[in-house]
């Protein structure tokens with residue numbers, strides 16, 4: 516059975532076929548809390564980033580469209596408080612019921628995180644399937660995954676989500692929809708069996724994942740022996756990472772005006788202006804309120820980012836929510852234990868500057884110039900190529916600067932230590948003196964403290 520199938524609309528009239536499936540008619544609801552700031556209506560997400568409610572709703576509509584749902588109506592439902600039973604107040608629930616009937620809606624997307632009980636109650640009230648933001652994002656990822664690892668990771672996230680939502684309350688929705696996707700909830704009698712089955716599948720997938728990841732780690736180890744540096748692209752979905760990736764490598768990965776166009780990581784060679792070489796990786800985009808289970812499931816894929824020498828944070832600087840998006844990306848990076856404050860690995864790329872007038876660009880350039888040197892940013896247009904050369908120069912400079920030369924002494928019998936050194940550094944010089952080696956090594960800044968802690972290594976002067 517297709518684990519990501521959803522079949523809520525398969526037998527209903529009015530849906531349009533899309534890629535062999537029947538597209539559901541969808542109503543998108545943005546139940547946003549009101550925040551009054553400076554006279555304007557704004558909303559906040561779990562990250563307390565302030566957003567324009569319409570932009571937030573547009574994003575939710577974009578997410579629904581990303582899996583070919585037909586959005587027949589989208590509305591903001593301003594909230595003063597969250598109701599435990601139905602999330603929305605009774606009046607809103609009634610009003611939406613009217614819309615559902617009028618537009619023959621088959622699925623409601625609630626752009627928030629619903630508890631299983633709230634989801635069930637709303638489904639009962641409206642007699643249609645209800646999907647929350649997490650569910651929708653999981654559904655998209657399910658459609659996008661192409662590699663074996665990507666598929667397994669998404670499936671794992673799905674199962675963990677499903678397990679968390681198995682409650683004894685689904686009597687109204689039988690297994691009629693079938694499928695393993697969470698768009699059809701299990702019937703009550705099925706719960707115990709489902710829980711056991713999900714548990715078993717989780718174990719099996721975790722084992723499969725370990726195998727796939729072990730293979731990938733071998734490849735990476737092979738690459739590290741040739742000490743290639745890695746540049747990783749991160750950023751909000753649709754910021755232009757793949758477009759920049761293509762521009763930098765002359766590759767041809769899919770870039771599209773679509774949320775989560777990229778899911779599986781791609782790695783290519785990157786030639787730098789002064790003969791330097793690195794690998795560059797394009798990865799999945801982030802989004803506001805990205806389910807933590809997805810970040811966890813993708814952790815291994817994001818290893819390229821975690822271990823990268825330079826991280827390019829690509830931002831759509833022309834987006835009205837650019838600041839909120841930046842905070843969301845920072846939050847995910849922190850979840851991956853990437854220090855966003857010290858910034859010695861991070862370069863911000865302010866993309867899509869072609870959308871600005873010359874005056875606006877000058878203004879942006881002034882703001883950029885005022886940033887502290889350890890938090891640099893570059894104005895580029897991945898589309899036209901403007902500013903890309905300067906960015907490449909900066910990457911090369913950064914890669915050179917992060918290599919540090921160290922002197923150290925290691926016991927000749929310390930096999931593990933010597934092997935660590937060879938794996939993690941360039942050995943410039945090595946002498947056997949009685950029972951120890953004196954070595955001169957060059958390491959990335961990220962490995963410096965480890966080398967000092969483990970071997971008492973001493974950094975050389977910078978001009979060495």
Ligand SMILES: Nc1nc2c(ncn2[C@@H]2O[C@H](COP(=O)(O)OP(=O)(O)OP(=O)(O)O)[C@@H](O)[C@H]2O)c(=O)[nH]1
Pocket residue numbers: 750751752753754755756757758759769770771772773774775776777778798799800801866867868869870895896897898899
């Ligand atoms: N005007 C303009 N549009 C751009 C620029 N860079 C990217 N775009 C457009 O922005 C959209 C998203 O670009 P992608 O490169 O797919 O974005 P991404 O960050 O890879 O997105 P995901 O893979 O979905 O996370 C596409 O329609 C691009 O053509 C730019 O510099 N200027």
Ligand SMILES: [Mg+2]
Pocket residue numbers: 756757758769770776777798
């Ligand atoms: Mg992409």
